[in-house]
Amino acid sequence: MxxxxxxxxxxxxxxxxxxxxxxxxxxxxxxxxxxxxxxxxxxxxxxxxxxxxxxxxxxxxxxxxxxxxxxxxxxxxxxxxxxxxxxxxxxxxxxxxxxxxxxxxxxxxxxxxxxxxxxxxxxxxxxxxxxxxxxxxxxxxxxxxxxxxxxxxxxxxxxxxxxxxxxxxxxxKAALDSGAxxxxxxxxxxxxxxxxxxxxxxxxxxxxxxxWAPFEVTAVDKKSGAFRSRRGLSQPVGRGFEYLDGRKEDKIQSQTVLYRDSYDMLEDARLAAEQAREKLSAKSVKPGKYDLVLDPSHLWLTIHESVGHPLELDRVLGYEANFAGTSFATIDKWRSGKFQYGSDKVNFVADKVQPGSLGAVGYDDEGVKTGSWELVKDGVLVNYQAIRDQVHMLGQKASHGCCYADSWSSVQFQRMPNVSLMPGKETLSVEDMIKDVEKGIYIIGDGSFSIDQQRYNFQFGGQLFYEIENGKITGMLEDVAYQSNTQEFWNACSQICDKRDYRLGGSFFDGKGQPQQVSAVSHGSATARFNGVNVINTKRKLG
Missing domain, CATH: 3.30.2290.10 (PmbA/TldD superfamily)
Incomplete structure (x- = not known):
C-alpha cells in the first residue's frame, strides 16, 4: 500500500x-x-x-x-x-x-x-x-x-x-442532523x-x-454558495479506545467539548455543525491590537513551532539548516543565563513520560530511560533538547532521552519530546480571565500558520474566534490571524489558568531530517492570555 x-x-x-x-x-x-x-x-x-x-x-x-x-x-x-x-x-x-x-x-x-x-x-x-x-x-x-x-x-x-x-x-449523523x-x-x-x-x-x-479521531464538517449557504468548515477538537493521544468513551466534564466558556481523559466525539460533531453554520454570518475582524485568550486546543501548535522546534539542539547548531531551518535561540543566548524567552509567567518543560501524551515511552530509541527537564524557567532559557552524541556540546554528561526513529529502517536521531507550558500557580478559570479583558479575541482550535526558518517571526490562525468586549464574549468573528515574533509573543504572556484547565494537544506529523521522518508529539497548556498582539484580517479581496 x-x-x-x-x-x-x-x-x-x-x-x-x-x-x-x-x-x-x-x-x-x-x-x-x-x-x-x-x-x-x-x-x-x-x-x-x-x-x-x-x-x-x-x-x-x-x-x-x-x-x-x-x-x-x-x-x-x-x-x-x-x-x-x-x-x-x-x-x-x-x-x-x-x-x-x-x-x-x-x-x-x-x-x-x-x-x-x-x-x-x-x-x-x-x-x-x-x-x-x-x-x-x-x-x-x-x-x-x-x-x-x-x-x-x-x-x-x-x-x-x-x-x-x-x-x-x-x-x-449527529453532524448532518445538526446542520452540516x-x-x-x-x-x-x-x-x-x-x-x-x-x-x-x-x-x-x-x-x-x-x-486519533479527527473529523471535519462543512456548512453551505445555498443562496450565496459560501461555505465554512470546522474540524473536530479531539487531540491525538497516547491512550486506548477508552479515550472515546466520552465521559463529560465541565465545558469551557465556548461550549466546545475538550476533555482531559475522554472525548465526546458525538457532542463535538453536533457543536461543529452548529458553529460551522454560525461562521457563515460571523462578522469579519477589524485589524488592530488585541489581548488574546488562547485555548490549549489552539496554543499547542504555537508552542510546537515557536518553542519545541527552536530548542532542538541539532537545529540550533545548524544540522537541520538545509531542510528544516535553524534557530534564533542560539548557544550564546543560553550561555548568558539571562535570555528572556518569555515573561516570568512562562515555564516550559520537556518530557517523555506524561501519561496520555503521544511522546510517552519508558525508554528512547537509544536505550535511555526517559524523564523530564526544564527548557525555560521563569521566562529564562535554561536548556535544549539533546541526545547521547550531543550533550557534550552543552557540557552535560547525560542524554535527555529524546532519540527516536519512525521505522526500523530509519536511523534514530534527536526528535522533539513533549514540550508543555506549565499552568499558572494561582487559581484562575477561563471565565475569570475573560472578565478582565476589555478588547480581545478568544481563539479555539488550530488553523493555518507560517513561521520563518529561524522560528522567530510567525502568523497563526485558528478554528473558532470570539470577540471579547469589556469582559464579555459578544459574538463570533471570522478572518482572524495574529502576527508576532517568538520573544515578543511569549513576553506578552500575562496570565495562565491553573492546572484544572491544563490539557494536551499534539500532532502525528512532526517532520524532520533527510530522508524525512515523522514523529508524534504532544504539547500541554492551560488557557493563556497575551496582551497587545497584532491581529490581521485574512479575508481575500477579489478584483
Missing part, C-alpha cells in the same frame, strides 16, 4: 496526505496476531551485537520493530475505506573508527541481521576517513531485560471493526512494538499505543 494508492482510496480532506503511512496492506486479523517471541528477538539482537563488535565496532545497538496502523475512513453515511498496514524489520547502528554506521533489513533471521551488522560496520569505517572528530557518546548504563507498555484499558486496534464504524456513523452539509470522519490507530538492545547491556521491549 503506497501513499498514492492510499490517497486515491481515502479521498481528500482531514490532511490525509500527511498521515504517516508505512508498511504493506494486511488483513485485519493480522493486526491482532502475536509478534515475534521475545526470546527470538534477543537471539537476533545478540547475533547483530556480536557480529558488530567482532568486526571492530566500539558500540552497537539493534532495534527490532513491528509497526501496525489501522485507518477507518468515512464520509457522510458511507465507509470509504479501511486500511490495515504492517511493517516489520530490524535496524543496526554502530560506531566504528569513531564514526556512525547504519544498516537495516527485513530478513528476520540470524544470518539476515548479521549481514546488516556487517554492512553497518563497513559503512562506518568507509565514512570515518571524512570524520573530523570522533563521535562522543554520553555514557549510559545497561538496564538488562526490561519492558514498558502504554497504560491502556482498551486496545483500539483489537476492538471490533463494527464498533469503530458504528461510532463514526453516529458522529456523521458534508462531514468526513476517521480513526487512525497505531501500535509500535519495539525491541532495543545495545552493547551497554540493555534489552528493552516496548509496546506503544496511540490514536
Amino acid at each position: 503506497d501513499r498514492r494508492k492510499f490517497l486515491q482510496l481515502s479521498g481528500a480532506g482531514l490532511g490525509f496526505s500527511m498521515l504517516p503511512l508505512s508498511g504493506v496492506a494486511v488483513a485485519e486479523a493480522k493486526l491482532t496476531q502475536s509478534g515475534i517471541d521475545i526470546a527470538v528477538k534477543k537471539e537476533l539482537a545478540d547475533a547483530a551485537l556480536n557480529t558488530a563488535t567482532k568486526l571492530g565496532a566500539s558500540y552497537a545497538d539493534v532495534r527490532i520493530g513491528r509497526y501496525l496502523n489501522q485507518f477507518v475512513i468515512t464520509r457522510e453515511m458511507k465507509v470509504q475505506n479501511v486500511v490495515n498496514t504492517e511493517s516489520l524489520g530490524m535496524g543496526v547502528r554502530v560506531i566504528a573508527n569513531g564514526t556512525w554506521g547504519f544498516a537495516a533489513t527485513n530478513d528476520m533471521t540470524v544470518d539476515g541481521i548479521s549481514r546488516a551488522a556487517a554492512q553497518a560496520v563497513a559503512t562506518a569505517k568507509a565514512n570515518s576517513r571524512y570524520q573530523e572528530e570522533p563521535v562522543q557518546l554520553a555514557k549510559q548504563k545497561g538496564f538488562g531485560e526490561v519492558s514498558w507498555r502504554t497504560p491502556i484499558q482498551k486496545n483500539a486496534i483489537a476492538m471490533p471493526l463494527a464498533e469503530k464504524v458504528d461510532l463514526l456513523m453516529e458522529v456523521n 452539509d458534508f462531514v468526513n470522519s476517521m480513526l487512525f490507530l497505531v501500535n509500535e512494538q519495539k525491541y532495543f538492545a545495545s552493547t551497554d547491556g540493555s534489552y528493552i521491549d516496548q509496546d506503544v499505543h496511540r490514536l
Whole structure:
C-alpha cells in the first residue's frame, strides 16, 4: 500500500496526505496476531551485537520493530475505506573508527541481521576517513531485560471493526442532523512494538499505543454558495479506545467539548455543525491590537513551532539548516543565563513520560530511560533538547532521552519530546480571565500558520474566534490571524489558568531530517492570555 494508492482510496480532506503511512496492506486479523517471541528477538539482537563488535565496532545497538496502523475512513453515511498496514524489520547502528554506521533489513533471521551488522560496520569505517572528530557518546548504563507498555484499558486496534464504524456513523449523523452539509470522519490507530538492545547491556521491549479521531464538517449557504468548515477538537493521544468513551466534564466558556481523559466525539460533531453554520454570518475582524485568550486546543501548535522546534539542539547548531531551518535561540543566548524567552509567567518543560501524551515511552530509541527537564524557567532559557552524541556540546554528561526513529529502517536521531507550558500557580478559570479583558479575541482550535526558518517571526490562525468586549464574549468573528515574533509573543504572556484547565494537544506529523521522518508529539497548556498582539484580517479581496 503506497501513499498514492492510499490517497486515491481515502479521498481528500482531514490532511490525509500527511498521515504517516508505512508498511504493506494486511488483513485485519493480522493486526491482532502475536509478534515475534521475545526470546527470538534477543537471539537476533545478540547475533547483530556480536557480529558488530567482532568486526571492530566500539558500540552497537539493534532495534527490532513491528509497526501496525489501522485507518477507518468515512464520509457522510458511507465507509470509504479501511486500511490495515504492517511493517516489520530490524535496524543496526554502530560506531566504528569513531564514526556512525547504519544498516537495516527485513530478513528476520540470524544470518539476515548479521549481514546488516556487517554492512553497518563497513559503512562506518568507509565514512570515518571524512570524520573530523570522533563521535562522543554520553555514557549510559545497561538496564538488562526490561519492558514498558502504554497504560491502556482498551486496545483500539483489537476492538471490533463494527464498533469503530458504528461510532463514526453516529458522529456523521449527529453532524448532518445538526446542520452540516458534508462531514468526513476517521480513526487512525497505531501500535509500535519495539525491541532495543545495545552493547551497554540493555534489552528493552516496548509496546506503544496511540490514536486519533479527527473529523471535519462543512456548512453551505445555498443562496450565496459560501461555505465554512470546522474540524473536530479531539487531540491525538497516547491512550486506548477508552479515550472515546466520552465521559463529560465541565465545558469551557465556548461550549466546545475538550476533555482531559475522554472525548465526546458525538457532542463535538453536533457543536461543529452548529458553529460551522454560525461562521457563515460571523462578522469579519477589524485589524488592530488585541489581548488574546488562547485555548490549549489552539496554543499547542504555537508552542510546537515557536518553542519545541527552536530548542532542538541539532537545529540550533545548524544540522537541520538545509531542510528544516535553524534557530534564533542560539548557544550564546543560553550561555548568558539571562535570555528572556518569555515573561516570568512562562515555564516550559520537556518530557517523555506524561501519561496520555503521544511522546510517552519508558525508554528512547537509544536505550535511555526517559524523564523530564526544564527548557525555560521563569521566562529564562535554561536548556535544549539533546541526545547521547550531543550533550557534550552543552557540557552535560547525560542524554535527555529524546532519540527516536519512525521505522526500523530509519536511523534514530534527536526528535522533539513533549514540550508543555506549565499552568499558572494561582487559581484562575477561563471565565475569570475573560472578565478582565476589555478588547480581545478568544481563539479555539488550530488553523493555518507560517513561521520563518529561524522560528522567530510567525502568523497563526485558528478554528473558532470570539470577540471579547469589556469582559464579555459578544459574538463570533471570522478572518482572524495574529502576527508576532517568538520573544515578543511569549513576553506578552500575562496570565495562565491553573492546572484544572491544563490539557494536551499534539500532532502525528512532526517532520524532520533527510530522508524525512515523522514523529508524534504532544504539547500541554492551560488557557493563556497575551496582551497587545497584532491581529490581521485574512479575508481575500477579489478584483
